[in-house]
Amino acid sequence: MPVQPADLSPIYDAEPSRDCPRCPRLVGLRLQCRAEHPDWWNAPVPSFGDPNAWLAIVGLAPGKHGANRTGRPFTGDYAGDLLYATLEKFGLSEGRYGGSPDDGVRLKGAIILNAVKCLPPQNKTLPAEEASCRPFLMASIGALPKLTIFIALGKVAHDSLCRSFGVPLSKARFAHGAEHELPGGKRVLDSYHCSRYNQNTRRLTPAMFEQPFERALELR
Numbered sequence: 001m002p003v004q005p006a007d008l009s010p011i012y013d014a015e016p017s018r019d020c021p022r023c024p025r026l027v028g029l030r031l032q033c034r035a036e037h038p039d040w041w042n043a044p045v046p047s048f049g050d051p052n053a054w055l056a057i058v059g060l061a062p063g064k065h066g067a068n069r070t071g072r073p074f075t076g077d078y079a080g081d082l083l084y085a086t087l088e089k090f091g092l093s094e095g096r097y098g099g100s101p102d103d104g105v106r107l108k109g110a111i112i113l114n115a116v117k118c119l120p121p122q123n124k125t126l127p128a129e130e131a132s133c134r135p136f137l138m139a140s141i142g143a144l145p146k147l148t149i150f151i152a153l154g155k156v157a158h159d160s161l162c163r164s165f166g167v168p169l170s171k172a173r174f175a176h177g178a179e180h181e182l183p184g185g186k187r188v189l190d191s192y193h194c195s196r197y198n199q200n201t202r203r204l205t206p207a208m209f210e211q212p213f214e215r216a217l218e219l220r
């Protein structure tokens, strides 16, 4: 039997069910995708990585043709190409990324989480959806006792993470390259999201994307 994405979550108890009903708009899109693409994952995308991770990369939400299709975060789309290449470059993964959950890649000391676990229309989440999914983000963080550093990919991930830790956003504003303290001696490092749009417009270059990873390894 092929590897199933849910089998890859190292924190299975923190994951929502395949049919999580909490966000009606996202449930509607999920059902539409299931009808149009019955061979796709089309469900909340589980976390992927090392249960002993010290570093968490927090993304926004699954991409339609990436994680929503394959079931593994950032897998199978343009954003994932840069993220997995960067993880490999910094020794945070082993195996060769192949854009599919059965490519055998394993993360070492790192895990990928998402602020929102279901595909949103046009890659845009609503505040109510971010709030609805935050308990799953918090449960994931709670299930990973060795986490000390977060890399937030974009403002939504940054804000959801800060809210998870009770940090006022007025005291921790998102900016690429910014660094903020979180309770318990943890830190969040901000980066623009590695989306195709940000890469194509050169808002984010590969060199810029490497900065928070270099910093995370310095802080470790």
Ligand code: SF4
Residues within 6 Å of the ligand: 016, 020, 021, 022, 023, 026, 027, 044, 116, 117, 118, 129, 132, 133, 136
């Ligand atoms: S985004 Fe999160 S809370 Fe909303 S339906 Fe999906 S898993 Fe449930």
